[in-house]
Amino acid sequence: xxxxxxxxxxxxxxxxxxxxxxxxxxxxxxxxxxxxxxxxxxxxxxxxxxxxxxxxxxxxxxxxxxxxxxxxxxxxxxxxxxxxxxxxxxxxxxxxxxxxxxxxxxxxxxxx
Amino acid sequence: xxxxxxxxxxxxxxxxxxxxxxxxxxxxxxxxxxxxxxxxxxxxxxxxxxxxxxxxxxxxxxxxxxxxxxxxxxxxxxxxxxxxxxxxxxxxxxxxxxxxxxxxxxxxxxxxxxx
Numbered sequence: 001x002x003x004x005x006x007x008x009x010x011x012x013x014x015x016x017x018x019x020x021x022x023x024x025x026x027x028x029x030x031x032x033x034x035x036x037x038x039x040x041x042x043x044x045x046x047x048x049x050x051x052x053x054x055x056x057x058x059x060x061x062x063x064x065x066x067x068x069x070x071x072x073x074x075x076x077x078x079x080x081x082x083x084x085x086x087x088x089x090x091x092x093x094x095x096x097x098x099x100x101x102x103x104x105x106x107x108x109x110x111x112x
Numbered sequence: 113x114x115x116x117x118x119x120x121x122x123x124x125x126x127x128x129x130x131x132x133x134x135x136x137x138x139x140x141x142x143x144x145x146x147x148x149x150x151x152x153x154x155x156x157x158x159x160x161x162x163x164x165x166x167x168x169x170x171x172x173x174x175x176x177x178x179x180x181x182x183x184x185x186x187x188x189x190x191x192x193x194x195x196x197x198x199x200x201x202x203x204x205x206x207x208x209x210x211x212x213x214x215x216x217x218x219x220x221x222x223x224x225x226x227x
Contacts, residue, residue, distance in 0.1 A: 008152070032213050043116075043202050043218030044155070051213070089154060098143055098162060099170060100216070102154035
């Protein structure tokens with residue numbers, strides 16, 4: 001069955017370091033992959049979209065990679081700040097569908 | 113723009129009761145979605161709609177119903193509440209002329225407790 005895995009354990013890093021979160025998937029061939037940020041008690045907020053034919057996407061301090069051979073996406077936050085502390089969700093969709101499948105999310109804590 | 117709004121924010125239901133979770137968006141988006149999020153879990157799609165009058169099932173539709181009579185509103189109905197429906201419910205919308213590359217905008221969520 002289709003499966004999306006994100007590290008369920010919280011990731012703690014020091015302020016100023018680069019945070020790297022992973023999203024692995026199996027039995028799935030996504031054409032689109034999105035990353036969202038979710039703060040406690042709030043709805044997810046869209047961060048970045050990457051398509052299957054794109055290797056990398058950047059937005060300010062954020063960078064996403066998409067490796068369809070490894071079936072993996074990496075999400076990087078450079079120069080991390082305590083305000084980056086949140087849960088980050090990846091979501092995948094195949095072409096021809098309007099439905100995204102979400103991962104369970106990884107909780108990031110940036111320590112001052 | 114208010115974006116995506118949801119009411120109520122929190123509700124306690126007794127087993128067997130029914131209720132409607134309200135969702136509205138003022139962005140003129142075609143697509144609307146209902147998700148549930150259980151503690152420590154990802155979002156599970158319950159139902160979605162690609163426009164007024166058109167709805168379809170997601171991953172976990174059992175126990176729920178939806179309707180889409182207008183572009184703006186997409187209510188979710190629970191007919192016979194069960195403890196397994198205790199969750200946080202999120203409504204989302206997106207403008208998508210052709211595909212799933214559009215951003216989904218989420219509401220603040222409705223926390224439902226069924227006792």
